[in-house]
Amino acid sequence: MSRRTRPALPPGLIMPLIFLLALLLPWIPLGPSSNYVLRVLTTAVLYMILALGLNIVPGFTGLLDLGYVGFYGIGAYTSGLLAIHYDLSFWWILPLAALNGALWGILLGAPTLRLTGDYFAIVTFGFSELVVLVIRNELWLTRGPMGLPGISPPSLLGHTLTKDWEFFYLVLFLLAVVLFVVTRLEDSRLGRAWFAIRGDEIAAQCCGINLIRYKVTAFAISASIGAMGGAFYAKWFKFIHPDMFKFWESILILCLIVFGGMGSIRGTMLGALVLIPLTEILRAVLPQELFSARYLIYGLTLVLMMRWRPAGLIPFERAQEALARRAEARIRSRRGGEQGP
Amino acid sequence: MKTILRVARLSKSFGGISALQDIDMEAREGQIVGIIGPNGAGKTTLFNCLSSLYHPSAGQIFFGDRPIAPEFSSKKKKLVAACALVFLFLSLLWTPIFWSLFVPGALFKVETVMLGLLLLGVRFFTFRGLRRFEIWAWGLIFLFLAADICLALFLGGRPLSQDRFLGTSLPLGWVGTPWALAALPFSLFFGLQLCTAPARRLFGFKIGPDAVTRLGMARTFQNIRLFFHLSVLDNVKIGAHCTMRSGIWRSLFRTRRQRAEEEGAEQEALNLLRFVGLEQRALVLADALAYGEQRRLEIARALASRPRLLLLDEPAAGMNPQESADLIRLIRRIREKGVTVLIIEHDMKVMMNLADIIYVLDYGRMIAQGTPEQIRTDPKVIEAYLGGGVHAPA
Numbered sequence: 001m002s003r004r005t006r007p008a009l010p011p012g013l014i015m016p017l018i019f020l021l022a023l024l025l026p027w028i029p030l031g032p033s034s035n036y037v038l039r040v041l042t043t044a045v046l047y048m049i050l051a052l053g054l055n056i057v058p059g060f061t062g063l064l065d066l067g068y069v070g071f072y073g074i075g076a077y078t079s080g081l082l083a084i085h086y087d088l089s090f091w092w093i094l095p096l097a098a099l100n101g102a103l104w105g106i107l108l109g110a111p112t113l114r115l116t117g118d119y120f121a122i123v124t125f126g127f128s129e130l131v132v133l134v135i136r137n138e139l140w141l142t143r144g145p146m147g148l149p150g151i152s153p154p155s156l157l158g159h160t161l162t163k164d165w166e167f168f169y170l171v172l173f174l175l176a177v178v179l180f181v182v183t184r185l186e187d188s189r190l191g192r193a194w195f196a197i198r199g200d201e202i203a204a205q206c207c208g209i210n211l212i213r214y215k216v217t218a219f220a221i222s223a224s225i226g227a228m229g230g231a232f233y234a235k236w237f238k239f240i241h242p243d244m245f246k247f248w249e250s251i252l253i254l255c256l257i258v259f260g261g262m263g264s265i266r267g268t269m270l271g272a273l274v275l276i277p278l279t280e281i282l283r284a285v286l287p288q289e290l291f292s293a294r295y296l297i298y299g300l301t302l303v304l305m306m307r308w309r310p311a312g313l314i315p316f317e318r319a320q321e322a323l324a325r326r327a328e329a330r331i332r333s334r335r336g337g338e339q340g341p
Numbered sequence: 342m343k344t345i346l347r348v349a350r351l352s353k354s355f356g357g358i359s360a361l362q363d364i365d366m367e368a369r370e371g372q373i374v375g376i377i378g379p380n381g382a383g384k385t386t387l388f389n390c391l392s393s394l395y396h397p398s399a400g401q402i403f404f405g406d407r408p409i410a411p412e413f414s415s416k417k418k419k420l421v422a423a424c425a426l427v428f429l430f431l432s433l434l435w436t437p438i439f440w441s442l443f444v445p446g447a448l449f450k451v452e453t454v455m456l457g458l459l460l461l462g463v464r465f466f467t468f469r470g471l472r473r474f475e476i477w478a479w480g481l482i483f484l485f486l487a488a489d490i491c492l493a494l495f496l497g498g499r500p501l502s503q504d505r506f507l508g509t510s511l512p513l514g515w516v517g518t519p520w521a522l523a524a525l526p527f528s529l530f531f532g533l534q535l536c537t538a539p540a541r542r543l544f545g546f547k548i549g550p551d552a553v554t555r556l557g558m559a560r561t562f563q564n565i566r567l568f569f570h571l572s573v574l575d576n577v578k579i580g581a582h583c584t585m586r587s588g589i590w591r592s593l594f595r596t597r598r599q600r601a602e603e604e605g606a607e608q609e610a611l612n613l614l615r616f617v618g619l620e621q622r623a624l625v626l627a628d629a630l631a632y633g634e635q636r637r638l639e640i641a642r643a644l645a646s647r648p649r650l651l652l653l654d655e656p657a658a659g660m661n662p663q664e665s666a667d668l669i670r671l672i673r674r675i676r677e678k679g680v681t682v683l684i685i686e687h688d689m690k691v692m693m694n695l696a697d698i699i700y701v702l703d704y705g706r707m708i709a710q711g712t713p714e715q716i717r718t719d720p721k722v723i724e725a726y727l728g729g730g731v732h733a734p735a
Contacts, residue, residue, distance in 0.1 A: 181593060184592055184593050184595065185589070185592055185593065188587070188592030188599070188603075189582065189585050189587055189588075189592065189602075189603075190588065190589060190592055191592075192571075192575055192578055192579050192582070193579070193582060195568060195570075195571055195575070195579075196568050196571075196579045196582075198570075199567075199568035199569065199570060199571065200566050200567075200568060202394065202550075202562075202566060203562065203566035203567070203568065204568075204579070205394070205549065205550040205551050205554075206392060206394070206550050206551075206554055206559070206560055206562075206566075207551075207554060207559075207579050207580050207582050207583075207642065207646065208551050208554035208555050208582045208583030208646055209551055209579070209582055209583075210549070210551045211551070217589065221589075316570055317570055317626060320570055320571055320572060320575070320626060321572070321626065323572065323575070324572035324574065324575070324624040324625070324626070325624070327572070327574055327575075327607065327624065328624050330607070331607065331611070334604070
C-alpha cells in the first residue's frame with residue numbers, strides 16, 4: 001500500500017534507537033570543538049521541541065500561527081522570574097511555565113479562534129509583538145531592555161548542571177517528553193479531530209466536532225510546549241532579553257515545519273535537525289569572504305526545497321500512511337488473538 | 342410511526358433573495374423521504390438549515406420534539422431580543438458607568454478601564470457562550486452574584502484609603518455596596534432571562550452543526566467533503582467522534598478505558614466499511630478512492646455517528662446505472678437498520694424506486710408532496726421540470 005519498502009526494523013524501535021545514538025554523542029571524541037558541536041546540537045534539539053509544539057497548530061489543525069514565539073517568550077520569562085524571585089527548582093518551573101503558556105494560549109485562542117485563515121494569523125502576529133512590547137516596557141517586572149541576567153542553572157538531585165553534555169541530556173529528555181505527548185495525541189480521538197479540522201472544517205463540524213473547543217485545545221497544548229522550550233532556554237542560557245523573542249523566531253520555526261513537512265512529526269524533527277545546524281556548518285565551511293552569504297544559501301535551500309518537494313521532507317500524507325500501517329498492525333494482532341486458542 | 346423530523350414554515354433568505362419560503366415537511370421514523378426539484382430550487386439550502394450550517398430566517402425545525410433552529414419568527418420577537426441584549430450589555434457596562442459617576446476621573450485611568458473591560462468581557466462571554474448549558478449558566482449566575490456580594494461586603498465594610506487599581510487615594514469604602522446593589526438585579530434578571538426555558542422560547546437560540554450531529558442527525562454532502570489526506574478507516578473513526586468520550590489525559594496515558602473505546606470504534610468502523618463494501622480499502626488514504634467509493638465512504642462516515650436520521654445530498658450524482666442500483670440497495674439496508682433517510686436526488690429512477698414519500702421544491706417553495714405515483718402525474722411537478730411539457734419525468 002505504500003510506495004516505499006518497509007524498513008527492516010519494526011517502526012516502534014527506530015525512535016528509541018535514535019535516542020540511544022544521541023545519548024552516545026557527547027562521548028565521541030571531537031577534540032577541542034566537541035563542546036561547540038554539543039551546543040549547536042542542543043540548539044537544534046531545542047528547536048525540534050519548539051517545532052513539534054508549533055506543528056500542532058498549523059500542521060495538525062491547519063491554522064496559520066505567526067505568534068508562536070510569544071509563548072516561547074512567556075515561558076522563558078516565567079522561568080527566569082520564578083528562578084530569580086522564588087528560587088524554584090527547574091522541575092517545578094517547567095510545569096508552571098507550561099501552565100502559564102497554556103493559560104495565555106487559551107486567553108488568546110478562545111476569543112480569536114473564531115476567525116479564519118489570514119485574520120487569525122494576523123491576530124497571532126499581533127500577540128507576539130504585544131508580548132515583546134510588554135516585556136520591553138514593564139520594567140518593574142522584566143527589567144525591559146536590560147534583560148534578565150543571573151538565572152540559576154537547573155539542578156538534578158542536588159547536582160547543578162553546568163557542562164554542555166548535561167544540558168544536552170536535559171534537552172533530549174524534554175524532547176522525549178514532548179515526543180511522547182505529540183505521538184500519543186496524534187493517534188487519538190483528539191488528534192483525529194484536529195486532522196479533521198485541517199481537512200475540512202464544515203465536514204468536521206458535521207461529524208460532531210466542536211471547532212472552537214478543539215482549536216483552543218490545540219492552541220493551548222502548542223503554547224504550553226512552546227513555553228516549556230522557553231523555560232529550558234532561560235535556564236540554559238542564564239540570560240534572557242526581549243530581542244530574543246522577535247517575530248523572526250516565529251518565522252524560523254514555521255520554516256522548520258514547512259521544510260520538514262507540515263503535520264508530520266518526523267518531518268518536523270528532521271527539518272529542525274537539518275536547518276538549525278546548517279548556518280553553523282556553513283560558518284565552518286564557507287571561506288571568510290563568503291561568510292555573510294550564509295543566509296543567502298539558507299534561503300536558497302528553502303526555495304529549492306519548495307520547488308522540488310513542496311510538501312516537505314516527510315509529507316503529511318506519509319505520516320498518515322504510517323498511522324494507517326499502525327492501525328493495520330493493531331487490527332491484524334487483534335484478529336490473530338481472536339483466532340488463536 | 343413517530344414523527345422524527347418536522348419542519349414548520351421554514352424560510353431562509355440571503356440578503357434580499359429568499360432561497361426557501363414557508364417550507365412545511367415531515368419525516369416519520371423508518372421512512373425514506375425524497376426531496377426533488379430543479380437546480381437552484383433550494384434543496385441543499387434546506388439540508389444546510391436542517392444540519393444547522395445555516396440558521397433559518399423564520400420558522401422552526403423539530404428533531405424528535407427538540408427545536409433545533411432559532412425561533413425569530415416575528416419582527417416583534419426580534420425587537421424584544423435585541424432590547425434584551427442591549428439591556429444585558431448595559432447591565433454589564435454598569436461597573437465602569439458606576440465608577441465614572443461616583444469616582445471622578447477613575448474611568449479614564451488605564452487600569453480601571455482594562456479591569457472594567459475584563460469584567461465585562463468575562464461576564465458577557467460566559468453568558469453568551471453558556472446559554473446552551475442551563476446548569477452551568479445557573480452556576481455562573483450564582484458565582485457572579487456571590488462575587489458581587491463579596492465585593493460589597495469587603496469594599497463596603499472597609500474604608501480603603503489607598504486603592505491598588507486606581508493608584509490614587511480615592512475613598513472607595515462606600516463604592517462596593519451601591520455597586521453590588523445596583524448590579525444584582527441586572528445580573529439576576531437578565532442572566533435568568535437568557536438561560537431559562539421560557540426566555541429561550543422567546544429569544545430563540547442557536548445550536549451548531551456539531552450539536553445537531555450529536556442529537557442524531559448525520560449528513561453527506563453534494564460535493565464530496567471527505568478528509569482526503571487521512572486513511573479511509575480514520576475518516577470513519579472521525580465520524581464516530583461523538584460516540585466516544587476520551588479526552589487529552591486519557592489519550593496521553595492510554596488508559597484501559599481509552600484503549601477499549603478505540604478498539605470498539607475501530608471494530609465498528611470496520612463493520613461499517615464492510616457494510617458499504619469498502620473493507621478492502623480501509624487502510625488507503627481517502628483520495629486514492631474512486632468516485633463511487635468516496636460517496637460510499639461519506640455514507641459510512643455519516644453512519645458512524647449512529648444517527649437516527651441520515652441526510653443524503655445527491656448520493657447518486659455521477660454514478661453509472663450499476664452503481665446507482667447498488668446505492669439503492671445500500672440505502673434500503675440502511676433503512677432496515679432503523680435509520681430514517683432523507684434524500685435529495687436528481688436521478689428520477691433512483692427516487693421513484695426508493696422513496697416512500699416525495700416533496701417537490703421549486704424556487705424555494707414546496708409545490709407538491711405525495712407518493713411517487715402522485716408525484717409522477719402531478720401537473721405542477723411536470724411543469725416545473727419540463728416547463729409545461731407533456732411527459733412525466735422519467
